[in-house]
Amino acid sequence: MSNDTSTWFTEQHDYSGSSIGFRVTQRLHSEQSPFQLIEIYDTTDWGKLMVIDGCMMVTTRDNFFYHEMMSHPALFTHANPKRVVIIGGGDCGTLREVLRHNSVESAIQVEIDERVTRLAEKYFPELCESNGDSRAQLLFIDGIKWMAECASESLDVIIIDSTDPIGPAEGLFNAAFYQSCLKALKPDGIVVQQSESPLAHLPLLKDIRSAMTTAGFASLRTLCFPQPCYPSGWWSATLARKRGDLDKFRENDAVTKSFATQYYNLDTHKAALAQPEFLKRAFAQP
Amino acid sequence: MSNDTSTWFTEQHDYSGSSIGFRVTQRLHSEQSPFQLIEIYDTTDWGKLMVIDGCMMVTTRDNFFYHEMMSHPALFTHANPKRVVIIGGGDCGTLREVLRHNSVESAIQVEIDERVTRLAEKYFPELCESNGDSRAQLLFIDGIKWMAECASESLDVIIIDSTDPIGPAEGLFNAAFYQSCLKALKPDGIVVQQSESPLAHLPLLKDIRSAMTTAGFASLRTLCFPQPCYPSGWWSATLARKRGDLDKFRENDAVTKSFATQYYNLDTHKAALAQPEFLKRAFAQP
Numbered sequence: 001m002s003n004d005t006s007t008w009f010t011e012q013h014d015y016s017g018s019s020i021g022f023r024v025t026q027r028l029h030s031e032q033s034p035f036q037l038i039e040i041y042d043t044t045d046w047g048k049l050m051v052i053d054g055c056m057m058v059t060t061r062d063n064f065f066y067h068e069m070m071s072h073p074a075l076f077t078h079a080n081p082k083r084v085v086i087i088g089g090g091d092c093g094t095l096r097e098v099l100r101h102n103s104v105e106s107a108i109q110v111e112i113d114e115r116v117t118r119l120a121e122k123y124f125p126e127l128c129e130s131n132g133d134s135r136a137q138l139l140f141i142d143g144i145k146w147m148a149e150c151a152s153e154s155l156d157v158i159i160i161d162s163t164d165p166i167g168p169a170e171g172l173f174n175a176a177f178y179q180s181c182l183k184a185l186k187p188d189g190i191v192v193q194q195s196e197s198p199l200a201h202l203p204l205l206k207d208i209r210s211a212m213t214t215a216g217f218a219s220l221r222t223l224c225f226p227q228p229c230y231p232s233g234w235w236s237a238t239l240a241r242k243r244g245d246l247d248k249f250r251e252n253d254a255v256t257k258s259f260a261t262q263y264y265n266l267d268t269h270k271a272a273l274a275q276p277e278f279l280k281r282a283f284a285q286p
Numbered sequence: 287m288s289n290d291t292s293t294w295f296t297e298q299h300d301y302s303g304s305s306i307g308f309r310v311t312q313r314l315h316s317e318q319s320p321f322q323l324i325e326i327y328d329t330t331d332w333g334k335l336m337v338i339d340g341c342m343m344v345t346t347r348d349n350f351f352y353h354e355m356m357s358h359p360a361l362f363t364h365a366n367p368k369r370v371v372i373i374g375g376g377d378c379g380t381l382r383e384v385l386r387h388n389s390v391e392s393a394i395q396v397e398i399d400e401r402v403t404r405l406a407e408k409y410f411p412e413l414c415e416s417n418g419d420s421r422a423q424l425l426f427i428d429g430i431k432w433m434a435e436c437a438s439e440s441l442d443v444i445i446i447d448s449t450d451p452i453g454p455a456e457g458l459f460n461a462a463f464y465q466s467c468l469k470a471l472k473p474d475g476i477v478v479q480q481s482e483s484p485l486a487h488l489p490l491l492k493d494i495r496s497a498m499t500t501a502g503f504a505s506l507r508t509l510c511f512p513q514p515c516y517p518s519g520w521w522s523a524t525l526a527r528k529r530g531d532l533d534k535f536r537e538n539d540a541v542t543k544s545f546a547t548q549y550y551n552l553d554t555h556k557a558a559l560a561q562p563e564f565l566k567r568a569f570a571q572p
Contacts, residue, residue, distance in 0.1 A: 017331030045303030233519010
């Protein structure tokens with residue numbers, strides 16, 4: 001324990017009775033958008049920190065785990081991902097990773113809160129460096145409505161890069177929304193949902209999987225990876241597919257990829273597919 | 287962020303500028319042993335929590351990651367581990383996991399602070415359930431001295447289950463100690479050292495690997511795994527071998543093992559061997 005008198009930003013996570021904090025030097029920005037309270041802090045060791053409604057969203061230093069694992073496993077599992085949609089993802093880090101794939105012809109980000117993106121452009125410019133890519137389209141509208149109206153069988157990959165299932169993102173975690181996704185996906189399409197901590201949120205994770213099955217997805221896989229700024233420091237992304245499985249991926253392409261990553265590679269993709277014993281047991285139960 | 291006024295125990299980790307906390311209901315015990323301040327808390331969601339000199343050591347709920355990953359990968363990598371020594375490990379959780387292996391004929395725990403074990407027996411009885419095993423021997427003496435005097439080529443596996451490299455454990459992280467380990471190991475012996483967070487302590491982790499190489503170990507592998515109660519929520523164990531490699535292990539035996547685990551299995555063992563891109567790059571540099 002430290003005796004220093006520095007200021008710390010701490011997220012006390014009621015649901016799991018655990019907290020994570022970072023030592024901060026100053027609060028750079030705070031505003032109540034039409035949807036949520038957005039704060040930006042400067043930290044001593046983690047770069048900038050974005051907080052939404054008191055929950056840590058990204059830090060400069062550790063966002064690579066999440067953004068890489070929300071995009072590359074799904075895109076290397078799909079045979080030829082051309083049309084990708086990101087629901088949420090306002091910090092634009094997932095969009096940047098998606099656009100690293102040369103096969104992608106169109107990447108649409110549907111974020112309800114434009115202020116998240118405008119603040120990311122200012123405080124996390126590296127995450128926004130691909131926003132001007134001609135293949136990118138940034139929409140600031142309701143993702144649930146957009147998906148319900150999306151043309152049938154028009155998308156290859158849908159990435160649900162949302163906040164927690166309370167507040168504006170609540171409607172992104174139920175069977176009705178997943179049915180919209182299913183309809184919008186081409187027959188070999190894949191949806192990815194950020195699915196909380198495998199340890200701290202296991203009941204929520206099981207609810208997500210159950211809602212995906214109810215919606216009609218044929219196969220599911222939950223990938224686990226480190227994420228220091230989220231509760232328990234361990235996070236997951238759940239992939240669901242209309243048909244076909246999610247265990248195999250384009251391994252050669254993952255090895256010969258033309259872009260650099262910090263966490264993702266062939267081995268960490270396989271590692272993320274590994275299911276710890278307690279998770280196997282939990283997923284085997286209804 | 288929570289508005290509740292509950293009490294939280296928080297470890298503010300100066301080195302990384304990050305903190306982890308748990309909501310606690312009461313402090314059950316506090317004592318200054320001859321070596322360190324030992325506290326036990328009861329938490330709302332994580333069972334009991336042991337804290338040494340302000341640093342979280344174990345919780346009832348999440349210690350399985352660490353104890354399983356400090357023992358099973360090394361023991362399933364060794365062809366036939368019979369004689370195992372644990373340096374530190376006073377909570378006895380690693381000893382319990384080691385004794386699950388039928389091949390083990392002798393497991394000696396060399397912990398400098400008997401009070402850690404006595405308090406574990408009271409507050410973490412499940413971790414101590416194998417302390418009475420006829421193959422187990424609990425010594426409360428200095429592990430550095432014990433190892434220096436250990437008969438040459440007498441051990442199969444050495445597990446260095448220590449606190450951080452400050453305080454009583456400092457001498458367990460240098461080439462002189464690793465040389466004692468090397469001498470005490472049989473030619474196919476393996477040493478395992480808890481090696482801090484791959485993200486938050488990367489310079490320390492590189493120092494550990496460097497000291498092991500200086501001591502004369504032929505091969506090294508750093509395994510990564512989740513550990514919510516330690517800084518960054520992500521932890522590592524570094525294996526070193528006198529000769530031979532550390533990539534292959536007794537896969538069939540890992541699959542058909544006679545005991546239950548919560549995290550460890552064939553797939554999570556392989557997953558722990560996966561090296562994230564940033565770690566590959568860091569280890570490639572001198």
